[in-house]
Amino acid sequence: MKAPSLTEKNRPEDEVSFVQSAAMLIRSMPLLVRLCACWTVVVLLVAISADFISPYSYSQLDLLARLNPPVFWGGSSDHWLGTDELGRDVMSRLFHSVRISLLVAFISTLLSATVGVLMGFAAAHFRGWVEQLVLTLVDFQASMPFMIIALAVLAFFGNTLVLFIALMGFYGWERSARIARGLTIAANEQGYAAAVYDLGASPWRVYLLHILPNIASTLIVSITLTFPEVILLESGLSFLGLGVQPPMTSLGNMVGYGREYLQTAPWILLAPSMFIVVTTFSVSMLGDWLRDRLDPTLN
Amino acid sequence: MMRFLLIRFFRGLLTLFLVLSFAFLILRSTGDPAMLIMSADAPPEALEAFRKGWGLDAPLWQQYVGYFKNLANGHFGYSMRDKSPAMDLVLARIPATLTLALPAFALKLLIGISAGVYAALHRNTWIDRLLISISIAGYTMPSFVLGLVLVLVFAVGLGWLPSGGDATWQHAILPVITLSLGGAAVLARFTRSAMLEVMGQPYIRTASAKGLVWHRVVLHHAMPNAAIPTLTVIGFMIGSLIAGAVVVESVFSWPGVGRLLVTSVANRDLAVVQSLLLLVATTMVTANLVVDILYGWIDPRVRTGQAGQGKTV
């Protein structure tokens, strides 16, 4: 007996083009979120094209033009955002700092997400002592302020960029782990994963083809919210002089070194500070909006 | 309830144990601990005594045990810069940090909770929206930026307050404000959503339908229930207070524990760092335990053992 079919949509014609769905997405954003999305795109572009758009090299000295104010503050148009104590162009340094800070943040976030998801899967899959171990580690990570752990590691191991990024990669893994573990347990116990296991699928298949796609949206939201926090963490550590080391420059770095000139040349630290604040704000707002959008449809 | 507390207590001990083991492992992998912990030109007898005390010629697990024995006996090592016992240095700085941390904590609670409750009660008005935006700005702004901006405005620009050091009580104003605002923003947001969730519950409508005056409903029914999830956040806040102190003390050149940590890390003064780690870990564990106790006291479900039975998911 033929079951009555639902509205006769023919599937292939249903597909909307990429441009159309992007447009729909943008239209659904409130104004503030739209602005934040724009700013995020701008920041990404700056980071990628730092070499091309910088008028000067970020380490180029010009001892005759030290501590020049920005162009809107009485300075020359040679240096739109002024120069620092060694005559280096603040704007060029800013662009490069953005690149480095974003790079660190991206790699770290990816690392922490990967580690977290793997640990979460392991806990949910093996249960027993493995799960207890993972939960203890999660507890441990969540109970100590990360900055303190980071400082301890930096003290003991010294500081190279690779080490620093690896260290940042441990920030926030416990959130991904918790999410992955919780959702996997639910899927395994009562849901689709249990059914596919019963069909005879191997665990690899279940995790990669079924569970991961299903938890992806929750994970992405969590990652989007962790990303700005990593930026803040890195800036904080660099500000203290313990993060990205010269000659490399990061946003926190600039603020830290510009601090001495707070009274005489505040633009040195104001430009990167403003960047940090606006960027983390934008990404946080985007993440919030994403979460609000995805949550109702999740269940 | 007792069972719950005991579990938590042992978990706390476990965390402490893990932190110390972590420190041990790292110390061992960076070179001769005796040389590192004590200064390079300490008298050879002292170095030898330290090594013996640590049993550095013994197998690793014996050293591990010895390490803990040393800690239990109060041998925390010597600062490389100061040549004085590391733990004493640390303890000496605690009052300075508390001078900032305690008022900041109180301020956080005050501002955060009242703002959150107010926003919840006046949902979707312009005040609510303003508060939400401010709170988002609050936690996305790093404390060092906030501190520097405040210094720029109030110290450099207006000249009302000093910019650094700890000479008078006025020196404490800006640091305390900087320290409290970030956490207050998070707390406000959280309190708001906790309150909103509670206010939507049927028992609140029942309470006001019974004829209770509105502010009684809020004070006696809504807020205590909203306090339960808020408590967990407060536990986190203590952690972020410590982390925040590190940055704020550096911005304002305040001679507290946080500043000591930064300088010790920069100088790789490992004994001091280790002692600080221990201090922070103990504080966190104690704070979490207190939060758990309060939790159990406020939430009757925990007391009767129905919540937190250890059931996963």
Added chain:
Amino acid sequence: MTTLLQVQTLSKHFQVRVPEGWRQRKATLRAVDGISFDLQAGQTLGLVGESGCGKTTTARLVLGLTAATQGQVLFNGQPVESQRDATWRAQRQNMQMVYQNPLGALDRRLNVISQVLEPLLIHGLGDALSRTEQAQDLMDSMGLPKPLWYRYPHELSGGQRQRVVLSRALILKPSLLVCDEPVSALDVSIQAQVINLLQDVQERLGVASLFISHDLKVVRQVSDQVAVMYLGHIVEQAPPNQLFSEPLHPYSQALVSSVPSLWQGQNQKRQILQGDPPSPLSLQSGCVFQNRCPHAQSICRQVKPSLTRLNPERHVACHLFAENPRLSGAPMEVRS
């Protein structure tokens, strides 16, 4: 007729902790306690009982999804594995389960045809083209026409979803299908469709079925034999017509009398059971039904009645019918 499935004194005990004042007491939850039955190829055994009587646990034990505490399950003479290794996975081709909640059993992100053919992919049968064809043919014959194939689970109705789950279970042509409350979540009108479909499929493919439900009317329609479970024990087993017209065990009598039916006269009163069902945690000696049984005698409190064979088709576990107490619970056969 070959005996496809043999269940022999199967038990599943769980160790649990029961809150008791300050502390917690360790107790044993006897979900399934020493049951035995056989199933012939192509036959359907209906398993009925209240919630918590152990029906689902039995299903999971039969399929090897849980390890038994005692006893064993033989499928085609071979013991059923419960370790999830490669052998176990290979065994999946012969026995499948249909679940109560069709939406939960399907991956919401994949279209239904890819889920129907997935078992073929998992076991490496055929190539991409033949797999798709098989899935299409099967879905057609299950009343799922072409426009539905590329839909997502949440875009289908409950009845359609259950057909998808059924198709997925049947595409490997298993010889045993375990259905755990397959229609309970569906509207009554759809239930009839799906039941008819199941019977149809059984006839065509010769699939044996273990049909679990708390709904007596449905079980009556599909089963060749019905087993009544109470607190982890089988208390009566009989062909459906005999069971429904003449239930022997006091529990079966109460169950049957609760079903309004054309066959009951006006005078027949409903039997209402007194007392609460005891928890499967508490250990009592004697019959599990003693607390609610209107005919309980002193022997019922001391000795547990074993499943006695009254005739080749009827078995009862009750002291009222135990003429030969020395008969131990020999495995019975389900014959049509």
